[in-house]
Amino acid sequence: MTSHIDDDLLARYAGISESLPDAAVWVVEVHLETCSGCRSRLGAVVPPETAMIVARIGSELTGALPAVVPHRRLGVVRRWSTWSLLPRLMVSVGALLAALLLEVVNPHYPSPVLLIAPVVPLFGVAAACSRRDDPAWELVAASPQGGVLMVLRRTVTVLAALLPVLALVGWAAGTSVALWLLPCLTVTSATLALGSLLGVRRAAGVVTAAWVAVVTAPAMLTHQLPAVLNAGTAPVWAATGLALAALVWSRADAFQRLASRN
Numbered sequence: 001m002t003s004h005i006d007d008d009l010l011a012r013y014a015g016i017s018e019s020l021p022d023a024a025v026w027v028v029e030v031h032l033e034t035c036s037g038c039r040s041r042l043g044a045v046v047p048p049e050t051a052m053i054v055a056r057i058g059s060e061l062t063g064a065l066p067a068v069v070p071h072r073r074l075g076v077v078r079r080w081s082t083w084s085l086l087p088r089l090m091v092s093v094g095a096l097l098a099a100l101l102l103e104v105v106n107p108h109y110p111s112p113v114l115l116i117a118p119v120v121p122l123f124g125v126a127a128a129c130s131r132r133d134d135p136a137w138e139l140v141a142a143s144p145q146g147g148v149l150m151v152l153r154r155t156v157t158v159l160a161a162l163l164p165v166l167a168l169v170g171w172a173a174g175t176s177v178a179l180w181l182l183p184c185l186t187v188t189s190a191t192l193a194l195g196s197l198l199g200v201r202r203a204a205g206v207v208t209a210a211w212v213a214v215v216t217a218p219a220m221l222t223h224q225l226p227a228v229l230n231a232g233t234a235p236v237w238a239a240t241g242l243a244l245a246a247l248v249w250s251r252a253d254a255f256q257r258l259a260s261r262n
Contacts (some may be wrong), residue, residue: 005038014045088127096169110225113173115216117180118187119208126204128154148252182237189244196254
C-alpha cells in the first residue's frame, strides 16, 4: 500500500465492523509493519476491552522476556525459502542427472529428460510449502507475508534454483528449452491451483502421479514421444498456464485457510 489506511478499513480490521476477507487482512498487516502512524491510529480504534487485555498482558510481560533484536535478513530468507529445501533440490538434480544418463544409454527411447522435466520442480515445491519440512512453518504461515504470498515466493525460489539445471541438462541431452519450459511452468501452476483445494503438498503428489500415468508411462511403453510435448502445442501450454495462474490468484484466500493441510 502506498497511502495510509482509511478510517473505515482500519475500524473493520480492528473488529468494530464486519470482518475482512483474508486478502484484505494481509494487505493491512503488511502496511502496519512499516507504518507507525497507522499503528498509532489502530490503537485508538481498538475496542476498549481488547485494549485493556493487551495493556494488562503487556505490563505482565515487561521485563520478563529478554530483549531480542530481530534479524530482518533471516525473516526475508524464511519468506522465500527454508534450509530444509536444499536436500529436496539435490534429489531433483539427481533425478535429472539419472534421466540424462538413461538417455545416453538408451538413445532410441523418448527423451527421459523431457518426460520428467515438467514435474521435477514439484518435489521442491511440495517441500517448500510443507509444515513437515519447515521448523518455522507456523510462524511464517501466520505472518502477514503468509498464505498465497509465501507459496508464490517459495515456488519462485524452487524454479529459480532448478530451471538453470534443467536448461543445462536439456542442452546436454539435445532437448530444446521450448519443449519443456512451458509444460514445466504450466504443471507447476496446476499444482498450485489444485493446492488451493488439497494443500500444495498433496496436490504435488496428485499432479506428479497423473503426469507419470498419462505422459511418462505411455511414452516408455510405446517408445513414442507424447503429442502434448510436441513443439506445436506451445500455444496451448501457454494459454493453460496463464489461466491456471489467474485461478491461483483468484483463490488467494484459500491458501490461508488450508495452511494446516500442507
